[in-house]
Amino acid sequence: MTLLLQVVAFALGIYLSIRMIAALHGIADFWYMIDKAWLRVLAGVLAWGTTIGVVAWLMARPYQTAFVWGLLTYLVFYLSLLPLARLYVAGRRTDRYIEKDVSA
Amino acid sequence: MTSLVLSLDEVGAGDAGFVGGKGANLGELLRNAFPVPPGFVVCADAYARFLEVLDLGAELRQLDSAPPEEIVQRCAVIRDRLEKEDLPRELADLILAAHGRLIANRGRPIVCAVRSSATAEDLGAASFAGQHGTYYYVDTAQLLKKVRQCWGSLWSPEAVSYRATHGIDHASVAMAVVVQEMIASEVSGVSFTANPVSGSRDEVIIESSWGMGAAIVDGRVTPDSYVLERADLRVRTQRVADKRLMVAAHLEAGQTARLEEVPNAMRRRESLTPDLLRTVAQWSLKCESHFGKPQDVEWAICEGRFYLLQSRPITVMGREDIGRDIKGKYVLFKPLVENFTDPFTPLAENLMTLVPLIGMQFIDGWMYVDVEAVRRLLPFKVSAEALADHIYSISKDAPAWKVSISKLPALLAIGLMFFLVNAVLFLRTRSLPDGALDSYRALCEKLDADTSIGPADANVRLLLLPKLGDPVGNMPLLINLAAVRFLSRMHILRRLVRRWAPDLRADAETLLGSGSDGVLSAEMGRGIWALAVEANRNACVRDMLLAQVPERALAELRLTTEAQDFLRSLDGFLAKNGHRAIKEWELRSPRWEENPAVVLGMVRNYLLIETEPSIHEKKAADARAELIGDLRARLQILPLERTFGLRLRLILFAAERVRYFLKMRENSRFYYIMGIGVLRKKVLRIESELMRHGKLKCKDDIFFLRVNELAGLQSGSLQWLDVEDRIRERRIEHIRLCKMGPPKTIGIEMPEKYAPATQHEGATLLQGQAASPGAYEGRARVILDPSIDVELKPGEVLVAPYTDPAWTPLFLTAGAAVVEVGSYLSHAGTVAREFGMPCVVDVGEATQKIRNGDRIAVDGNLGSVRIVPQQADA
Incomplete structure (x- = not known):
């Protein structure tokens, strides 16, 4: 049962991490109209940040650890997406071998 | 004369073995009083004699055993010697003497057309594909060189590759060369005595434009197009194109460029008068009558006089030929083809596949989905045919397929990964205000101004890989993909409405x-x-x-x-x-x-x-x-509805979500196209630079090169002569494919129930897919290209092969719309719903079955179009 709840806490951490990252992106997404949207952006960041804090505070120790791991795991995963995508694109680009293919 | 050089009127249909198919046909026609320009043929024996003199026998024998990677290089050596070494004295004298007789008969200096004439039947298609040389404006000084170049074209990389693919022995091929007085045509064109796509024999198709015909054949010019009734040569349809360019019939001293601008007053003027149109049709039908089979005829008009330049049998190329050599099972990716049905040009295709697409492939310029790859991922027991049908008509409700338990774990894993990768994007695009994507315009301008970034890198930055701190507005392609959530929202809306208000x-x-x-x-x-x-x-x-x-x-x-x-x-x-x-x-x-x-x-x-x-x-x-x-x-x-009104609110909320995602899809596309516009500007700058340095000769040719070939031209490792033939071949192939249109599936035999909505001969009821509700009856106006066909009268029914936003203004005029390729999500469906007009999409062959002026009844609820019989209309 403990293990199951830890898994649930981990999953909850992932979910809230997703929400938090999306809220933080709002700063860039609405920068063009930040004078009108600042409240919305701030509210999103504060709401999810507060939720994360409250949830973590309310959780008992083993679940809190699992929850934090969930938060961090997704954060690392998300931050690695773009570099991995860049590596993939750089490695698979079909225009790489210019000098070799010119006669084909 | 010896058999090395013969006058055209000395050869006939049975002489193809030593004067080639072209020479034999022209000689046959000339002998039978067809208006063929005078000329002579340098026979295949002359080519063989030249090879002997050059002592290339050993090189030719070694080709059979040469490793594939060396073939092109060895052929290049053969080509180089053929083109650069002098002809034997005797042969040169014969050719020049024949040329001298042409000039003497004309009574003044002339320029000639020098054209390859392959001797083998199986090389006929190669000639058609433009792989073998054709030269115009050839005077006495250049004649021998051009003859050698025609022979050399047998050994170009494209011709060698063609022979290798088709198992034709390199050493066995031979080439004759036809030299004729070049007609300084004011108007030229091609005509077909049967439809080259459908094979229909009740019509004659004529395409014509100003100047020389070379530009029509390889697609540099969009010609006027006429379809005539075969029986009485009455004009069934005609389209007058915006003819911006022409190949000049005369060159000024020192002039090398052959494409020139058409004067404004002539651009939209019909290139053929009714009398000339009739003349062209009659001579074309005479060719067919003479040879006993439908003909593809090239012709020219000079000083009001008709000349026949070539006549050959039409090869009806069906869609089934497309992708014939491709292994696997594929279905057309409709979201792309419903925007336009032509194949992509090589450069556009190359940029789109800069990073190979997963589960998708370009086949002959059209994007296809790999059905087997998708089938492996789905946890359902479904046949390739059923899956292909569903992928093609994605906006229909999913059928009830059986679940394959063994695949469930893999599906869950894939689904989880998909969720984790896309969750943040989906949240960011949940409720974007209008104007959220405006930042993309600034990014486009910045990249456009940065000349250090080429089209390939700009493609990656604009369309493939955003930066971490980029606002979501900088990712129109990703937003467009995220808008696919429309499908699930529509499904929910449909379920709610059907459950609570079924009537x-x-x-x-x-x-x-x-x-x-x-x-x-x-x-x-x-x-x-x-x-x-x-x-x-x-x-x-x-x-x-x-x-x-x-x-x-x-x-x-x-x-x-x-x-x-x-x-x-x-x-x-x-x-x-x-x-x-x-x-x-x-x-x-x-x-x-x-x-x-x-x-x-x-x-x-x-x-x-x-x-x-x-x-x-x-x-x-x-x-x-x-x-x-x-x-x-x-x-x-319904219970509690009066008090709380929850059901109505839920339905209206679901409807709002549908509208939101549809708008997001449409608007993200607006900006995605902006990105493509930047790529085009970069390509045009490169084109301008290459033309300035003589590495490209004609505008638009650049789009028939690949990215690495472009880089080769820029770096100097490739020159114009290296790419000239491949550009011509790709242009001709492109035109051929444009006329055919893409097959719905490749490698899959679709059972009757999944058969595409091709309509039966003589059908008056055409089936398609409902895209916008309503019923309307009116006169049809078939429009294939809105830049040419701009006359849509108010209330007429627009009938089109596809539509994209450039067609939007026509929707404001039309009473209803019928589109050959489309879906509920397509531009036609989306705009028709916005404007509240009936629209039926996916009506196979609509532009062929429906003619201008037909009275048609469009039912946007049932997805059908009925052609109202004429007598009922009287």
Whole structure:
């Protein structure tokens, strides 16, 4: 049962991490109209940040650890997406071998 | 004369073995009093003699055993020697003597056309594909060199590759060369005595343009097109193209460029008078009668006189030939082809596949989905045929397939990964305000100005890989993909409505899911209407637009003081929408900002109608309001609805979500096309530079090169002669594919129930897919290209192969729309719903089955189109 709840806490951490990252992106997404949207952006960041804090505070120790791991795991995963995508694109680009293919 | 050089009137149909197919055909025609320009043939024996003199026997024998990777290099050596070494004295004298006789008969100096004539039947297709040399404007000084170059073209990489692919022995091939007086044609073209795509024998198709015919054959010029009834040569349909370029019949001293601009006054003038049209048709049918089979005829008109340049049997190329050599099972990726049905040019395709697509592949310029790859991922027991059908018609409800338990774990893993990768993006795009994507415009301008970034890198930055701190507005392609959530929202809406108000009108969900404000393509249409209103208020502008073709009108407007306000409004419109184009997904398509005359053509269309577009929208809005009232009344009888109104709120919320994602899809596309516009600008700059250095000769040729070939030209490792043949071959192939259109599937035999909606011969009821509700009856107007066919009268039914946003203004004029390739999500469906007009999509062969002027009844609820019989209309 403990293990199951830890898994649930981990999953909850992932979910809230997703929400938090999306809220933080709002700063860039609405920068063009930040004078009108600042409240919305701030509210999103504060709401999810507060939720994360409250949830973590309310959780008992083993679940809190699992929850934090969930938060961090997704954060690392998300931050690695773009570099991995860049590596993939750089490695698979079909225009790489210019000098070799010119006669084909 | 010896058998090394023969006069054309000395050869006939049975001599193809030593004068080649072209030479034999022309000789046969000349002997039978057809108007063929005089000339002579340098026979295949002459080629063989030259090879002996060059002592290339050993090289030819070694080709059979050479490793594949060395073949091209060895052939290049053979080609080089053929083209550079002098001909034997005797042979040269024979050729020059024959040429001298041509000049003497004419009584003045002439220039000649020097053309390859392959001796083997199986090389006939290679000639057709433009792999073997053809040269114009050849005078005495260049004649021998051009003959050698024709022989050399047998050994070009493309010709060698063709023979290798088709198992033709390199050493066995031979080439004759036809030399004829070049006709300084004012008009030239091609005609087909049967439809080359369908094989239909009841029509004669003629394509014509100004100047020499070479530019029509390889697609550098869009010709006028006529379809005549075979029985009485009555014109069934005609399309007068905007003929911007022509191949000059004469060259000035020192001139090398052969494509020149057509004078404005001639661009939209019909190139053939009715008498000449009839003459061309009659001679073409005489060719068919002589050879006993349908013919593809090249001809020219000079000083009112008809000349026959070539006649060969038509090879009917069906869609089944496309992808024949491809292994695997594929279905057409409809979201792309419903925007335009032509294949992508090589450069556009190359840029789109800069990073190989997963589960997708380009086949002959069209994008296909790998059905087997998708089948492996899905946890259902489903046949390839059923899956292909569903992928093609993705907006239909999913059928009830059985679940394959063994695949469930893999599906869950994939689904989880998909969720984790896309969750943040989906949240960011949940409720974007209008204008959220405007930042992309600034990114496009920045990259456009940065000359250190080439088209490939710009493609990656603009369309594939954002930066971490980029606002979501900088990712139109990703937003477009995220908008696929429309499907699930529509499904929910449909379920809710059917559950709680099953007796509501059949198109209730469609109506509820339409009518968003802020759809950019609809705003673009309104913008053009606003220009028309402004033009209408200014008598000077109005008169110019109505009296002239758009190009001429634009030139005159620019010189007219009273038109400056209008021109400023036009510039304002182009500042926002100038990146749009007809066939805008294709890099090669000129953007409106490059040719504002296209926009003026649409404005001109609006000046001819009296109905305001807002009337359509008001009608749709009224229908929606009425529907909601009806819905409310029906829901009232359900428990607790009066008190809480939850069901209505839920339905309206679901409808709002549908409208939101549809708008997001449409608007993200607006900006994605902006990115393509930047790529085009970069490519055009490279083209300009390459033409300045003589590495490219004609505009537009650049789109028939691949990215690595472009890089080769820029670096100097490739020159014009290295790419000339491959460009010509790809152009000719492109035209051929454009005429055919893509097959729905490759490698899959579709059972009857999944058969494409091709219509039976003589069918009056055509089936398609309902895309916008309503019923309408009116006269059909078949439009294949809105830049050519701009005359759509108010209330006519638009019948088109596809539509994209450049067609939007036509929707304001039309009473209904019928489209060959499309879906509920397509532009045609989306805009028709916005404007409240009936629309049926996916009506196979609609533009062939329906003719201009046919009275048709469009049922946008059932997805059918009925051709009303003529007698019923009397």
